[in-house]
Structures are given as C-alpha cells and as structure tokens.
Amino acid sequence: xxxxxxxxxxxxxxxxxxxxxxxxxxxxxxxxxxxxxxxxxxxxxxxxxxxxxxxxxxxxxxxxxxxxxxxxxxxxxxxxxxxxxxxxxxxxxxxxxxxxxxxxxxxxxxxxxxxxxxxxxxxxxxxxxxxxxxxxxxxxxxxxxxxxxxxxxxxxxxxxxxxxxxxxxxxxxxxxxxxxxxxxxxxxxxxxxxxxxxxxxxxxxxxxxxxxxxxxxxxxxxxxxxxxxxxxxxxxxxxxxxxxxxxxxxxxxxxxxxxxxxxxxxxxxxxxxxxxxxxxxxxxxxxxxxxxxxxxxxxxxxxxxxxx
Amino acid sequence: xxxxxxxxxxxxxxxxxxxxxxxxxxxxxxxxxxxxxxxxxxxxxxxxxxxxxxxxxxxxxxxxxxxxxxxxxxxxxxxxxxxxxxxxxxxxxxxxxxxxxxxxxxxxxxxxxxxxxxxxxxxxxxxxxxxxxxxxxxxxxxxxxxxxxxxxxxxxxxxxxxxxxxxxxxxxxxxxxxxxxxxxxxxxxxxxxxxxxxxxxxxxxxxxxxxxxxxx
Numbered sequence: 325x326x327x328x329x330x331x332x333x334x335x336x337x338x339x340x341x342x343x344x345x346x347x348x349x350x351x352x353x354x355x356x357x358x359x360x361x362x363x364x365x366x367x368x369x370x371x372x373x374x375x376x377x378x379x380x381x382x383x384x385x386x387x388x389x390x391x392x393x394x395x396x397x398x399x400x401x402x403x404x405x406x407x408x409x410x411x412x413x414x415x416x417x418x419x420x421x422x423x424x425x426x427x428x429x430x431x432x433x434x435x436x437x438x439x440x441x442x443x444x445x446x447x448x449x450x451x452x453x454x455x456x457x458x459x460x461x462x463x464x465x466x467x468x469x470x471x472x473x474x475x476x477x478x479x480x481x482x483x484x485x486x487x488x489x490x491x492x493x494x495x496x497x498x499x500x501x502x503x504x505x506x507x508x509x510x511x512x513x514x515x516x517x518x519x520x521x522x523x524x525x526x527x528x529x530x531x532x533x534x535x536x537x538x539x540x541x542x543x544x545x546x547x548x549x550x551x552x553x554x555x556x557x558x559x560x561x562x563x564x565x566x567x568x569x570x571x572x573x574x575x576x577x578x579x580x581x582x583x584x585x586x587x588x589x590x591x592x593x594x595x596x597x598x599x600x601x602x603x604x605x606x607x608x609x610x611x612x613x614x615x616x617x618x619x620x621x622x623x624x625x626x627x628x629x630x631x632x
Numbered sequence: 633x634x635x636x637x638x639x640x641x642x643x644x645x646x647x648x649x650x651x652x653x654x655x656x657x658x659x660x661x662x663x664x665x666x667x668x669x670x671x672x673x674x675x676x677x678x679x680x681x682x683x684x685x686x687x688x689x690x691x692x693x694x695x696x697x698x699x700x701x702x703x704x705x706x707x708x709x710x711x712x713x714x715x716x717x718x719x720x721x722x723x724x725x726x727x728x729x730x731x732x733x734x735x736x737x738x739x740x741x742x743x744x745x746x747x748x749x750x751x752x753x754x755x756x757x758x759x760x761x762x763x764x765x766x767x768x769x770x771x772x773x774x775x776x777x778x779x780x781x782x783x784x785x786x787x788x789x790x791x792x793x794x795x796x797x798x799x800x801x802x803x804x805x806x807x808x809x810x811x812x813x814x815x816x817x818x819x820x821x822x823x824x825x826x827x828x829x830x831x832x833x834x835x836x837x838x839x840x841x842x843x844x845x846x847x848x
Contacts, residue, residue, distance in 0.1 A: 330747045331765075332757040335675070343675050350678040365709060379709065447782075447830035448823050449789035452801060456823075459808055459815045539694035543793035550696060554704075563708070570705050574697060581692035610733055612783065613776045620775075620841035 376564075384568050387561055401552030402576065408469050408548060409535045415474035416534060417527065420481025421520075425511070427486045445479035450537055454544045465546035469538065477534045484526045484615050488519030490622035525592035526618070529611035532584045539577070549573060635814040636821040639807055646792075646803030647825045653720060653788040653799060654829075658781055660724030665731025672736060687729040695787055698722045699794045719791035723784060730780045738773030739765065771844045778837040785829050800825055 335343065366378035377383045387393055426438040445453075450472055458468035492515055500510035542550040553573040558566050636643065671683035690698075702718040702725075713721070742765050750764040792802035804822035808815045 330744060330751060331760055343677075347676045347678045350676060350682075354678070354682060369710065443831060443834070444827070447786075447827045447834060449786040449801065449826060451789045451793050452804065452819065452823060452826065455801075455805065455808070456816075456819045459819070536692075536694045539696040540790065540793070542696050542700075543790070543795075550694070550700070554700065566708055567705055570697075570701060574693065577694055577697060578689065578692055581694075582688070585692055610730065610737075610776075612779045613734065613737060616775055616779055616837060616841050619838060620844075623838075623842045 379567050384564060387557075387565055387568065388572075393557065396557070397549070397553060397572065397576070400547060400556075401549035402580075404546070404552065405535075405538050405541075405548040405580075408466065408473070408541060408546065409538045412470045412473035412477070412538070413531050413534055415470065416477035416481055416531075419474055419478030420485055420527070421516075423478060423482030424485030424489065424519075425516070427482060428489050428511075430507070442479045442483055445475055446483070448476070450476045451540050451543060454540060458544050465541070465544055468544060469541040469546045469548075473534055473537060476537075477530055480530055480611070480615065481527050484523045484530070484618065485516075485519055487615070487618040487622040488523040489515055491522075491618060492518055522595065523618070525588060525595050526611055526614045528584075528588040528591055529614065532581060532588055533611055535584055536577075536581060549576060635807065635811050635817050639803075639818075642803055642807065643800075643821060643825065646798060646800040646822075649716075649797060649799040650785075650788050650792075650825070651829075653716075653723060653791060653797070654781075654785055656720045657723030657727060657788070658784055660720065661727035661731050661780075661784065664724055664728035666735065668728055668732035669735040669739075672732065673739070683732070687732060690726060690729045691733075693726075695722070695726050695790050696794065698726045699790050703791075703794055703796055715796035719788075719797050723787060723791065726787070727780060727784050730783070731777065734776035734780055735769075735773055737776060738769040741772040742768045771840075775837045775841040775844070778833055778840070782830050782833050782837070785826065785833070789826075 362380065366380045368378050369376045423438060423442060426434050427442065429435045453472035453476060454468050457463060457472055458465060496514055496518065497510055500514040505513065538548055539550050541548045550573055553569050557569055668683045668686060671679040674680060699719065699722040702722040703715055706713065706718060746764055746768065747760055750760040755763065788799055789801035791797050792799040798806065800822050804819055807818045811818055
C-alpha cells in the first residue's frame, strides 16, 4: 500500500487548491508556534530579585566560541562514545556469529541453553546489565559499558543470523552435502556467508541502536559525550549554560546517528536490489521489526515452507 | 536470596511504578504515534514534512538525552512537573515515532491490489480503508506494536537511572548500594521482574507473527 493515491479519486482543481491552502496555513501555524516558543524561552525572567537573561541570549552562548571547550568535547566526549561503541560493535558481531552457530547446532545440549541465554539477554534492559557487570564483575566503567552492550546486541545479532541461516533455501545445504562437504563445512563455507550478507542491513541497523545506547553509560558514570558535556562542562561553566550544553550534545548525537542511519538505509537498499530484485516495498527500517519478520519467515521455512 | 524476600514490598512498589510508566507512556505513545502516522499519509504536504522530520529527529536521539531534557532542562526552562510525569512524557515522546513506523509498515504491508480491487468494485475511500485495508493491516501491525512495547518496558529503566523516580531499576540500585554483599541476588531479582513482562510479550509477538505470516 505504498501509493496512497489508489485510495481516493485524483483531486480536482478545488480539492488541490484546498489542500494547498491548508498546507500553507499549517506551515504558518507551525512557524508561529516555533516562534512563540523561541520568544518565550528568550524572554528574560525575574528570579529572586535578579533578572536572568533569556535562553537564547548571547550571554548564554559565549562558550560556543571557546576552542578549548570543543577540544574537550571532541577529544574526551565524542572519543569516549566512539571508543565504547566501536569496541562493543566488534565484540557484538563476533558474539552474534558464535551464538548463531551454537543456536543452530544439531546438538541439543548446545542449542537449547543458547536459546535460553539469548531470550534472557534480549529481555533485560541494557542498563541493568551495565550495572550488574559494574558491581559484580568490578571491571571498571568502560568494560562494564562495552561488555553489556556487546552481550545485549550480540544476542540480537545472533538471533538475526540464525533466522538468516534457517531462511536460506534448502537446496544450498543439500547441494553442499551432495558434493561431499561435511555438515560443518557446508554451514561455514556455504550457508553462513550467504546468511551474513543477507542479514547485514539488520546488523547495521542494530549497530545504530548500539551507538544510541552508549548514552546509557551516562548513568553508570563512564565519561562519554553526554556525561562530559552535561556534568563535567556543566559544573565547570555553571548551571546557566546547561541548556546551551544540552543543545550541543543533542546536535552532536543527531549528527553521528543520522550519518550511521543513512548508511544503514543505503546498505539495506543495495542488499535489497541485489538479492530480491523483484520484491516490492522496502524492508522494515527498524532493526527489531526486521528481526521479527525474518524470524517468522524462518519459522515458516522450518515447518517445510507450506506457506508458499 | 534473603535480601529479595525481605525487600519484596520495595520490589513490588518499584514494579508497580514501572508498570505505571509503561501504561501511561505506552498510551501516550500510541496516541502521539497514531497522530504522526496519520500525518505522514495525509494529503497536506506540510503535515507530511513535519511528521517526517519529527520521526527522523526523535528516532536518532538517545533516550537518555530525552529523559534528561524532561527531567533536568525543563525545570530550568521554568516547568514544575513532578519527575514521574516528566519521565512519562519523555517515554511517550521517545516511543511515538516507533509506533508510527509500526503502524505505517503494517499499512504498507497490505498489497496494493487489495485497495485497487476495492476501488474498482466501487467502494469509496472510507469503505476501502475501513473494510479492506485496516482489517488486514491490523494483524500485521500487532506483532511490531508488541515489539515496541517490549522496548518501552526496558526503556523505563532509563527514567529510574537518571535518578529521580524509584521504579524497578532505581529500587535495584538503592538496594545494591545498601547490600554490598548480596549484589547478585538483588540485581537478579530486578531482572526477574523485567523478564516476567518482556519474555511472555516476546513469545506472543513471535507466535502471532508466525501465525499470520503463513496466512499471508
């Protein structure tokens, strides 16, 4: 149902004019609303006898031109976030590969405990896992953050890869076995590489989530972007710059996440073109939704593909 | 294990707060998300643009940042909401674009031939949407919606983590600090309460998706 145009008749000149007028009116209302918010925030306020400058007053934004602050934000904050995210991403993919192979093993006492462990890790908040590792394993904040992110996202990636393995056409395995490969060889050399390429968009989408989740490290006290900007700089410059600092953190996060999201989307489109040339409609962009769909498709395939 | 048994009332209190956050945040997110989804398919161009920009921005902002905005920055801007309400607002706003996407993907999943067939039989817009498209979109929407709710359940921990609402995570942190010798028991207890919400919901979502993917 991508084209909503089917649902109603093509609008005539009157309807088109009406929609154009409504469009302009909404635009004016929205711009007016934003302007009102800006004016309200910018109005100086009286507090205990002194007048506080408005939120967008130049006094509150002087720090933006301080190169030392930017050096600190980039060198400590952004670097801290990226350092945690990169290491966690590598570990999560590695863990995901191992878990997916164990989860699709033919040996019951490997497969079933892995399945239970995956369900367990998927159902828990990452934050709780960070706190657990921090307090119980006593690894320090950096490794608590990295390993919690790696375990949580590794479980999800493992589930995605397993679904990818199951969703492969049966002939792949049959052909590999019939040319004399052993089951493990078939899995490692024939099935897994295909499953990995097909699931790559989901994995990258999950890594976007991982990057976003590094901000949870704020709560366990690891100095990443948010903590550096809000706590360290917040107490250095004083509370009156807190709003400014929040805006800086917001823009930086948005820049990092949007870049990675666009990359994930581009990758998904490319994979889609290559593997499903006849397919209509894009795959779900959301990692958890995409996972749900492949999971169901895999279950369907497991039943012998009666659905097709 | 004694720590958990002794502090069971505290746990249950935290669990109730978590469920409250989940319920109010979820309902708020459903309302906001439906609104955003409707705006995204509306014939008015400005509304579509606003909804798209809103979705992109919120989806790419970490939840921690949103919660901090509602809990710490809003008071500076002059609001005096209690932290619990601020947390609910943060959760509802953060979750709404995910709900909108789930709804949209459900509607997009209905083959276009269905609507074409309905239109060619002479059904109008309201009839096509209410009798043909929505009933089919509904079943494709429920599993993703459940998935969003699972994520929301886990996300409530951030509201407690930022530090002002004592829901499950907050209770767990307090108890872990107070009982340094039984940290494992305390935190496993907290995990248990999260899992009794998320695991059944997850199984339900998978079950429904499997059932309906076969019928499609």
